[in-house]
Amino acid sequence: MFGQTISAPDTMEARVQPCTPCHGAAGKGTNDPYFPRLAGKPSGYLYNQLLAFRSGRRKYPPMNYLLQFMPDDYLKKISDYFADQRPPLPVATANEVSQAVLAHGEAIAKQGDIERGLPACVSCHGANLTGQEPAIPGLLGLRATYLSAQLGAWRYGTRTAIAPDCMQIVAGHLTEDDVRAVAAWLASVTAPADASPAPANSYALPFACGSQPSGDEHK
Template identity: 60%
Template sequence: MSGRLVCAVLMIVALPTIWSAASAQTPKAPDTLEARVRACTPCHGVQGEGTDNDYFPRLAGKPAGYLTNQLIAFRDGRRRYAPMNYLLEYQNDDYLQKIAAYFSALRPPPQQPSVTEASPAVLARGKTLITHGDQMHGVPACSGCHGPKLTGMEPGIPGLVGLHASYISAQLGEFRYGTRTAPSPDCMQLVAASLTEGDVAAVAAYLASQPVPADPSPVARGTLAMPLACGSEPH
């Protein structure tokens, strides 16, 4: 009786040892999103902070809903950039949502904005458009939707800080010419279409010159009374 008991106890003690020995013999890739998304980090930074490449955007802190929308748009071809379309072609919604949530939650250390070569007049025009818009030409203030600190709003409106001027002007150009689209009503298509070339350069230069705030988190859903209806920001 006691012999059997000892045997049983021994087995219970021994089992985890055998188990861990077996798993030690066959090391596996870390079961983390960090390891899974290494495909993203040479271009977007290890903590989603972006890189010095002008066209690869920062991802950290952007609302998860916004990042999910972009991943799905790249997968389905609604947003075109061949290397992104190619990488995401055969991934499912659930996984893309997890990847989006991962980058959204990252908080890399603050970085200095790049030095701008834009003139004070251009920067002043950019600041006016961002904080007040241009009522005469039907341009709403960027901060009306993207937040007073321009860190975006949950769930679908991205932060505009920590990006390169070239990236911002390229996106506004793509909205304008319809090569980047969002669910209807496509508010950014309307906004971009009412900006002049000079306005685009001014907005891009001003945004790129601003530091990322200490807390880059987006404001909560519904915080801002948006001047336009947007298909990607449900009410």
């Protein structure tokens, strides 16, 4: 009827629609290799990243601007929403790299390199690379381009976390060839049927990490 006011539903699904163009419906990701999937990642990890963008620790102007006036409790609600989403992971991508490069990446991811003080990716991100609650992200369903960019950011200090900054320490032991190999191999891994993060305390981390487990980045 004329003059009738129709209100949109006030739900988190409606409120996070501005995230959709970059991160996909329900955070499932898009075809753009530089914007990551958010769905199913631990809420604590997502919350840490939102805090980091809001404070400027992670620098990406659209995210810094979008989050600058959002309070902690609202960022937590956003994190909880995306953590609860479970759309299927995308199909693993083919890589234009040699089998030798993939083998090198797999060796680092599964075994690390003791002589270089480099722990295996699985020692923190889990045997299935699906992460661990409350704040360790899974590494599957991401494109090699994105993974390489993030490892590079950790290596060069343009992405940081509260001390001890475990990823910056780990990435500092990686060479450019290591980064290329690890990113290519991770992007090629087929996800397990259940890609949910492992429950908290399912396994111990190899060293202290400032972002675990509370993620109090705003202190």
